[in-house]
Amino acid sequence: MTEVMELERIQHIDTSRADQAVLLEIRDLSISLRLSERKLVEKVNLTLKRGEMLGLAGESGSGKSLTALAVLGLLPPELYVAEGSIMLNGKKITCLSEKELRVLRGREIGYIFQHYQGSFTPFIKIGKQLVEAIRSHFELTKKEAKEKALMWLNRVQLPAERIFGSYPHQLSGGQLQRASLASALMLEPSLIIADEPTTALDVLAGEAILDLFAQLQHDLYCSVLLISHDLKHLLKRTDSMAVMYGGQIVEKGLTDTIKNRSIHPYTKLLLNARPVLSREQPKELTAIPGDPGLVAGDGCSFALRCPLAFEQCRSVPALEEAEILHFAACHAACDRRHE
Ligand SMILES: Nc1ncnc2c1ncn2[C@@H]1O[C@H](COP(=O)(O)OP(=O)(O)OP(=O)(O)O)[C@@H](O)[C@H]1O
Secondary structure (H helix, E strand, C coil), rough: HHHHHHHHHHHHHHHHCCCCCCEEEEEEEEECCCCCEEEEEEEEEEEECCCCEEEEECCCCCCCHHHHHHHHHHCCCEEEEEEEEEEEEEECCCCCCHHHHHHHHHHHHHEEEEEEHHHCCCCCCHHEEEEEEHHHHHHCCCCHHHHHHHHHHHHHHCCCHHHHHHCCCHHHHHHHHHHHHHHCCCCCCEEEECCCCCCCCCHHHHHHHHHHHHHHHHHCEEEEEECCCCCHHHHHHCEEEEEEECCCEEEEHHHHHHHHHHHHHHHHHHHHCCCCCCCCCCCCCCCCHHHCCEEECCCCCCHHHHCCCHHHHHHCCCCCCECCCEEEEHHHHHHHHHH
16 A cells, blocks of 8 residues: 555545544543552543543642553553443443453554653564554555555654664654654554653653644544643643542643633642743742642542642532533632632
8 A cells, every 4th residue: 555545544534533422431430559449549530532632630649640551451450440430432441351452452542651662672673563563453464564654654754764674772762752653643543642752852852742743643533641740731732631639630621721710729720830931021930839749638639738728628529510511629619609
């Protein structure tokens, strides 16, 4: 198949996928430690539509990666899905066997991690690994698979022939992350999970990869769960966002709404702690009070660091719909709205 034919085929897939049906639905997901039964992620509800980019924000340890690993069926053995379900394309995936999950990963769900070195086996050339991955999911000859791999290396703006014949250690960090992007996208998954894909790169390389990723996601009409502790990336690129603290979602909604009308004190502090480039005098950044990762054992998980905390925060706030498609879990904010 020529490169032009392959592109036409992908464009055809785009239009046939052009509906905004729900692709991923996470319902009441709780993840616990097997030994102590301690909950690390609690009652997470998320919906991701076809073609949508959903951002998951929150500081280190808030439960973002565990949520993603649960979708991929890659939780470490000491953890398990204690409650809830995950549906992909209307099919429950929380009850699939390891063998079924292996088929799902790659073909249905692509993933890109922060540690891109782990995306490739060190002593096998990139091209050979890409061809093997393609042939394990598509019925293609070696020659056809090579053409597809080269086309994708081209699409992620790499010198395709050279990278195809290189070992992973011969590539820079940025090139390796581009190659892992090609490796995830070439299988045309309906969902891509990108967990801090640029954290290990310098700022410019990271920005360039995310711009390229957003463009390819748009062309392929796949859905993306983009995880980052850097609000800047999420505000710029996602359609909707969820903010996690202490293993729970504290606020979620359309990205513009979160940016302009955030409700939860933690989201507001995160937004104020972000440097904004402007011609005017730079505003002073607000630090989030208390130590990162300080989570209240009872009641609202953010209560120990919250400037608005009051008596009622000893009980767990429900995630309430403040306006259409905008949810927040905060007693103080809810009280103010009712005043
Ligand atoms: N295998 C494990 N055993 C015990 N606790 C774990 C394990 N994996 C994660 N945790 C704990 O679960 C919580 C959520 O971790 P998670 O990796 O999801 O956070 P995160 O928001 O993705 O943070 P980061 O941005 O640093 O990756 C943290 O308190 C973490 O210490």
